[in-house]
Amino acid sequence: MTADEHRPNLLQGWFPYTTIPFIANASMYGFATAELATAVSRAKGFGFIGGGFDFAAQSRQLQELDSELTKARSLLKITALDEKLPLGVGFITFRPVGFVENVIPILLKHRVAGIWLAFPTAGADHAPIISAIRATREREGWNVRSFVQVGTVKAAKEAVEQGADILVVQGGDAGGHQWAQGASAIALVPEVNDLLSMMGKATEVSVVAAGGIVDGRGCVAALGLGADGVVMGTRFLATIECPAPLFTKKTLVSITDGASSTIKSRQHDVFQSTDFWPVEFDGRAVIGPSYEDFEKGMSDSENVAKYNKARENGNDERRIIWA
Template identity: 30%
Template sequence: MLNNEMMKHLKIKNPIIQAPMAGGITTSNLVAEVSNNGGLGMIGAGYHTPIQSREQIREIKQLTSNPFGINLFVPNEFNVTPEAVQSANQLLHTIRKQLNLEQTDSFDIPEHNKIFESFIEQVNVVIEENVSICSFTFGIPPKEVMDKLKQHNITLIGTATTVREAVENEKAGMDMVVIQGSEAGGHRGNFIDGHQESLVGLMSLIPQVVDNVSIPVIAAGGIMDGRGLMASLFLGAQGVQMGTAFLTCIESGAHKVHKEAIFNAGEDQTTFTRAFSGKWARGIKNKFIADMLEHEMVVPDFPIQNLLTQVIRKTCSGQNNQDFMSLWVGQSPRLAKSQTVEILIKNTLAEAENINKQSFSPK
């Protein structure tokens, strides 16, 4: 079970992929260590400029000779009026005041065309720097982008939250698909189905997707150890993508306050919010989420709200103040540990092998 089509295609020894968490968590050291230990390290380049992506790719190549990948956010159309931005700014006014931040009424709404141009530049960086694996979140890139990457033999991995989205990924030409269960931390990857419709538990989602697509399926959402790995493989997935488990590793770039919040959280302390970014995401409940609860349906869509809250989040990180930080986490925080990537992967594989032996050994 621990040797399959996905592993051969990605040229990895172990069926473990490190989730491409954007925002500084996927340091070069984290990505390289995952790849050096037989998994697939992934750069979370969702908020990178093309220059930042190029620099990190080159840095990682100095740290590992094994394959690693990069993840890009697919730009979506958004309709935001200056009035909506002004209204959102007013909602954030009180929080800025508490933090002694300068109030700002002026905000330049970014153009979708400019965001898409940056995305295309990112794609060109992936090709020019010979990164062999590229995954996508928030949708499927246009056909010309898919074709261009395929011409350079780059393995393409999509993200889906329902069977319908997984089928669309296969139709579009993805080589494999990450299916994100409702247990997953951080932003939801849904792009066809609505937020509520996309909240399918991973153990229900895996076999249904496997029965409806022919490309390898990678399971994501709440997987922290060998038990989650083997459960996913038994249900038909060919690998797992782990986020929170790597987020709390020594090599992760997650803020110490973020890590500590996870170590002190229970499975009932996470919730979904769109107050931070304008897109639904799972994180630990805190003051910001509570304060914005009654307003979160009217905040501007991603990426506008994400830009409006950026200074608040950054300031609170500098002050070690978790009240207004986005503390993304999956539904298994009690299983999180402070450990090295090497130990996490070794222990996960040892536990998986033990389960495998017990399951198939003669009684």
């Protein structure tokens, strides 16, 4: 198969209950809840619940995930436990210890249809996780597929070698965390498709595009680039089903010109004290008072103190709005 030939629609085979083109909400931890994911799935998209990053046995995040999945079952009125849940769960994987032992059993119990992995690091890659998913799939007759979010061709190659079924090709316009050194989806999607052809995997691995897609125009463009579907994150934040604070939603619908109103930087994590992220990744967020102060030369410690004080006082203005 050459890069110009059409790939069979793998996504329709794996998820026949979804529309063409395939549309998913991004796995956004803290934002993509059972309510959002089931609303997307009910509309014949593919919903994802954000599952977090703490894979210790019985961690608070995993307990919450179990209850979110139970809630999703009840919202979709799927009561038989052996019946599949037509949605997925996504994870942030730079600390993968415990995933195989503690996460996979929860996902199997709820028979989710997709598992999304993103942000691995060198030496802590997805290979053991994907192998375990594949082995459990065979052993249990569990119809589940692995999605891996990638921001470079190198990451895409690794994901394919490790057994990913679907690549979520994330361009630098994306809201939230992403590869610090990346490219736009417009460059990456064709490059990743060429890679699949070169690896002889174009009929086995599907590609969906993410990053800056908000409407039909972006979706059509992604299909034109060779994607089989799209993932949208920011677009779903200002919805009734999303638990984002009102301040975040109001800001998102009022700002224009994303090129000048958002910025890709590691500073956002510094302000909100989540700068434990590996150096390979940064994030795109709305330029707010914290970033403006940083640009004027304010020290990180003073900026963090201001952020914490505002939050303590219930003031949302310094909140980081990934978008």
